[in-house]
Amino acid sequence: MSEERSLNFLEEIIEKDLSSGKYDSIHTRFPPEPNGYLHIGHASSIHLNFGLARKYNGKCNLRFDDTNPTTEETEYVENIKNDIRWLGYSWDNEFYASDYFETLYGFAVSLIEKGLAYVDDSTAEQIAASKGNLTEPGKNSPFRDRSVEENLRLFSAMREGKYADAEKVLRAKIDMAHPNLLLRDPIMYRIKHEHHHRTGDAWCIYPMYDFAHGQSDSIEHITHSICTLEFIHHRPLYDWFIEKLGIFPSRQYEFARRNLSYTVMSKRKLLQLVNEKYVEGWDDPRMPTVSGMRRRGYTADAIKNFADAVGIAKRENMVDLSVLEFHVREDLNKKANRVMAVLDPIKLVISNYPEGKTEMLELENNPEDPAAGKREIPFSHELWIEREDFMEHPPKKFFRLGPGLMVRLKAAYIVKCEDFRTDADGNITEVICSYIPESRSGSDTSGINVKGTIHWVSAAHAKTAEVRLYDRLFKVEDPSNEDGDFKDYINKESLQVLPAVFIEPALASASAGEHFQFLRKGYFCADTSSTAERLIFNRTVTLKDTWAKEQKKG
Ligand code: ATP
Ligand code: MG
Secondary structure, X not given: OOOOOOOOHHHHHHHHHHHOOOOOOOEEEEOOOOXXXXXXXXXXXXXHHHHHHHHXXXXXXXXXXXXXXXXOOHHHHHHHHXXXXXXXXXXXXXXXXXXXXXXXXXXXXXXXXXXXXXXXXOOHHHHHHOOOOOOOOOOOOOOOOOOHHHHHHHHHHHHOOOOOOOOOEEEEOOOOOOOOHHHOOOEEEEEOOOOEOOOEOOOOEXXXXXXXXXXXXXXXXXXXXXXXXXXXXXXHHHHHHHHXXXXXXXXXXXXXXXXXXXXXXXXXXXXXXXXXXXXXXOOOOOOOEHHHHHHHOOOHHHHHHHHHHHOOOOOOEEEOHHHHHHHHHHHHXXXXXXXXXXXXXXXXXXXXXXXXXXXXEEEEOOOOOHHHOEEEXXXXXXXXXXXXXXXXXXXXXXXXXXXOOEEEEOOOOEEEEEEEEEOOOXXXXXXXXXXXXXXXXXXXXXXXXXXXXXXXXXXXXXXXEEEEEEOXXXXXXXXXXXXXOHHHHEOOOOEEEEEEEEEOHHHHHOOOOOEEXXXXXXXXXXXXXXXXXXXXXXXXXXXXOOHHHHHHHO
């Protein structure tokens, strides 16, 4: 987190708590439910929780919030850990809410003993029907006044598996007329005869979120429990349980969920995209997941800079994807080596350059980073250039190739277009140029000034690679907020595969995950599945924000 900006509201609270002596040090936690992969919203939360702990010399736990047995899988646990490490953070402790099941059970028993919880035999429908609403109070359950002894016996029988799912629940005895509906005798435990990824079949009763989260915070002595805004109405309940149990007074603070345009973020929806094969998997480069963004070529620094730039808010808002892309470009501009690749090739023949001759030319790896050094690129009689860099009838100010026009070949010579050939349908097949031997980059004595520079690859030395061009996964800003199914708004052209692109030979040794700037074409990253035999590059982001323009064109 940069030091120049003003403190965010959480930093202000923490600084006050530290200076007043309320706490000697702070303790935060990141509490993912292992029911999917982490997305950009989680990345913001990770950066916030781990970042605050780092800034104030405190601690941050990783706690898997695995109290719901139905959806959780070990695969998710491993991927979550991997993603956090990749973002550059390590946790002080790795905990599982399921490790607290016995303690939580004991907490529940103590509330029963205090007359503050009861076993209810009502059905889910009956409980819902007696809840009341914002203008009407709820009705007490007929089981509300069971004796402590009976409640203890029944709760123990629930644990022992004497009842079927949903036959009974344990509820807190608060107030059925409470203005906050969440405090109208909320359910603490439900029966679920289901296998849990860690506790196996040891339990058939599972605590609800509200009777697990705050208690877990308290067990871990979390000082600042940061969660998203939708939990704001749960805070009085969070406080009620902690107060009645007399346990460590963790405090909950809410901030606005990070929403990003042109995507969906709920894990339930992301899972649908995966299961229904709209994408290749959780790490598909179009997914807003941390693993997808990593595979696409986004860097951890770019994601964290984005999170800092957007900051944390107390009101929900939608951040445009272009803001994230801006930070990706900024970071890759500093880090990515410049290379040449021709995505849509036509041949350029240099008539006055000897056939069979190869000359090695030097190109700076990254003009933004002198430490990145230089490399050599072969130049020869026949090159590949982009089809769009030649026009038979160029308009004014087309500073590339056309009959009689001159252009500089990057890091090489100035060439002049003498002629071109077409096939039977009139498609350009070959551009014929002459080169100016005195115009070699770095030792140009030709005195000729040209406005344009184009990239190229020597045909005899080129390697081929598959290139995958990605676009936004959805056609609309907020697919979750449109009529019908969010999947109706998927952008069917979000992936374009170019099966055989010409790349300079140095790229043949690119390792999976390596970042490059393909000159004039964008930032690219070697895919996780890329090998020397089958090179695959993903377009991370274009060099400029072209989307805004295209949107206007309609
Ligand atoms: P989803 O709705 O995507 O499934 P979730 O809130 O159920 O998300 P959890 O695994 O419970 O996912 O979240 C772990 C932590 O990450 C929580 O503290 C949650 O508040 C935070 N978090 C989740 N989504 C976002 C988001 N979009 N922006 C910021 N923080 C988020
Ligand atoms: Mg959740």
